[in-house]
Amino acid sequence: MTERIEGHGGELALAALRAYGVREMFTLSGGHVFPLYDAAYKNDFPIYDVRHEQSAVFAAEAVAKLQRRPGLAVLTAGPGVTNGISGLTSAYFNASPVLVLGGRAPQFRWGSGSLQEMDHLPLVAPVTKHAETVFSADDIPRAVAAALSTALTPHRGPVFLDFPLEAIFSVGDAELPAGPDIAPVEADPDEVATAAGLIAGAARPVIIAGSDVWTGDAVDALRAAAEALTVPVFTNGMGRGALPPEHPLAFAKARRVALSGADVVVVVGTPLDFRLSFGDFGDAKVVHIVDAPSQRAGHLQPAAAPAGDLRGILTALANHPGGRVDHGDWVAQLRSAEDAAKARDAEEMAAETDPIRPARVYGELRKVLARDAVTIGDGGDFVSYAGRYLEPAQPGTWLDPGPYGCLGTGMGYAMGARVTHPDRQVCVLMGDGAAGFSLMDVESLVRQKLPVVIVVGNNGIWGLEKHPMRAMYGYDVAADLQPELRYDHVVSALGGAGETVAKAADLGGALQRAFDAGVPYLVNVLTDPADAYPRSSNLA
C-alpha cells in the first residue's frame, strides 16, 4: 500500500527527504525557502543555520561523508545558490551525496525582473549529477526522491533542485516515496579475476585505497583482500584509517619506496589524479578498481580496471582461489622504511624550536586526540603537515577538502562533524589564510552550542603560495597576511574562547584547555614563516 501525503511544497519535500534518511538541514535564511523551514519547524526536523551559504553546503557535505547518507543544504534564490557553488563543486569532486534545494523566483512572472530572479541550472549543471526545476508542489516528492536516488548511486555526487515560489508555497498531494533502493552493480567477474591474478602473481604489489572504499562500505572487504593476498596498504582521503595504524599491512610513510619499487599498484576507490602522479608508477602495472564505469581513467590504460560494487570486488579478491607469490620480504622491506621514517617524524614532532614548527603542533595534538576524534584540514602547508603527522586510527574520522582543494571548508565541515558526533572530539586544523574564509561561522557554532577545537597554524602568510612563488620568481606578491594576528580574539568576540601560543612548551596545556572548554576554542599557534612543506613541484 502506498501512502499519500499532502501539504504545502515544503511539507511534501520534507516527507520525501525523511524517507531517504535526511535528518537535518543546513541553511541561511531567505524568504524563497520559508515553506521548507515551516515544515521542519512543525515536524521537529533540526535546522542549523550559518553565516555564509558555503558553510551550509560544506556542513551538508561533512554529514554525507561521515555518515554515508544524504546531506541537505537549503539555499535561497539567486545569491544564496551562487554562494553555495564552491561547496557543490567540492561535493562533486568528492562524490558526496549532497542535495541542495534552492528557492527560485516565481515562474508566473519569469522574465519580469523579480527579486533574485535567475536561472540556477546552467550554473550548477556542470557540478551536479542532476539539476532540475520543479514546477508544481505535487511533483516535489517525486523529484526529491529521484534526485536522492541519483546522488546515492555510485559514483555518488551532489544533486540540485529549485522550486519556483508558487510551487513551494502552494498546497499539493502526492505518493510518499518508498526510500532508497540502490542495487549494487556487479563488476565483470573476468576483469576481477584478471586483477586478482595480477596481484597474487606480483612480487611487490601495493594497494592505495581512497574515499570510495569508505563510502561504499568496503573497509572490511579491503582488509580481508589485503590480508588474504598479503599486500601493503596505503590510503588517502576518507580511506585514511581503513586499516588501523598498528595493522602489519598498514603503511603511510614508505610511500615513495613502495611506489618506486612496486611491480603492481592497485588503486581502489580513488581517481588516478595529481595526488597519485596521474597513475604513472614507472614500470609497475596499474590495477584501477572503481565503483562505476564512469570512473575509469581516460588518460591511461590500466592492466585491469574492474568497475562495480567495491565490497563485491574486494571480497572476490580476498577469495581468490589461485596460488600466490610470497610477499613477505617485500612487506618487511617496506616496514623497515616505514619504521625509519616514523623515527624521523617522531624527532620532528618533539623538536623544541623557536618559532614553533608545524610538526611539533601535531606531536602535541597526538597526545590529546582520542582514537575516534574527527580531524579536519583547511589550509595549505599546515594541512599538508597534518596529513603527514596525524594518523587517523579509524576510517571516517579525517576530512580534507579533496581534490578540488577549496579553502574555506573549515567551519562548515566542523558543524557537520559536530552534528554527526555530538560526543567526540572535533578538531579543525587551519591555516591563517584559510581561517579568513569561514571563521565568522564560529558565531553559528557558538549560538547553536556546537563546540569544536580550532588549531590555527599562524605563519602570517599564504605559505603554500608564498614559498613556491619565491622559488619561481625570486620574489612574491599577494602572499602576506598580518603577522601574529589574534585569531583567538576573533573567536572570543564571537562568544567562544581561545589563546595564542608562541612557545612549544605551552602547546600541550593550551590544547588540553581547548578540548575541555565546551565552547568553540581557537588555539592560535605562531608558527615559523620560513618553514615550507617539502615538495618537488607544486602549483596549487
Ligand SMILES: Cc1ncc(C[n+]2csc(CCOP(=O)(O)OP(=O)(O)O)c2C)c(N)n1
Ligand atoms: C578558495 C581557494 N582560494 C585559493 C586557493 C589557493 N591556495 C591554496 S593553498 C593556499 C595558501 C593557504 O594559506 P594558509 O591557509 O595560511 O596555509 P599555509 O600554507 O600558510 O600553511 C592558497 C591561497 C585555494 N586552494 N582555494
Ligand SMILES: [Mg+2]
Ligand atoms: Mg598561513
